[in-house]
Amino acid sequence: MWIPMLSLTALPHVGGIFGGFITRKEVKTWYTTLNKPSWRPPNAAFPVVWTTLYTGMGYGSYLVWKELGGFTEDALVPLGLYGMQLALNWAWTPIFFGAHKIKLALIELVMLTGTVAATMVSWYPVSRTATLLMVPYLAWLCLATTLNYCIWRDNPDPKKDD
Numbered sequence: 001m002w003i004p005m006l007s008l009t010a011l012p013h014v015g016g017i018f019g020g021f022i023t024r025k026e027v028k029t030w031y032t033t034l035n036k037p038s039w040r041p042p043n044a045a046f047p048v049v050w051t052t053l054y055t056g057m058g059y060g061s062y063l064v065w066k067e068l069g070g071f072t073e074d075a076l077v078p079l080g081l082y083g084m085q086l087a088l089n090w091a092w093t094p095i096f097f098g099a100h101k102i103k104l105a106l107i108e109l110v111m112l113t114g115t116v117a118a119t120m121v122s123w124y125p126v127s128r129t130a131t132l133l134m135v136p137y138l139a140w141l142c143l144a145t146t147l148n149y150c151i152w153r154d155n156p157d158p159k160k161d162d
Contacts, residue, residue, distance in 0.1 A: 035151070102155060
């Protein structure tokens, strides 16, 4: 049982690693040119936070997978929603940092947050522990959505926001 646990726990990190390649350059160039609220977390906090959140959500998915007997018919909705939120999570970085589409990234982030909430609702009857592992992620997404909104509001540029 170690292989599924390690694989499912590591899976969210895959998108984070690829996103890091996009973010690394843009944080030092484009991102520094944006007006940002004073309350935003320091740039150094983001890798630490995301590593923690990815590990929690990945392990939570393992708990749901295990409780439902793997990729069974019963697991279709809880793990399908999880997969959907993971895809949305991975898509945000190329939209925001790669394409510089702040408004589109905000819309995508709202969809992600809703999908995470739906994932948690579907996980709750299966594993309360897995659901609780998603609470910090949902809280962080609320912060990230607010931050994305403030950046969009404070950086009006139709060329960047088509």
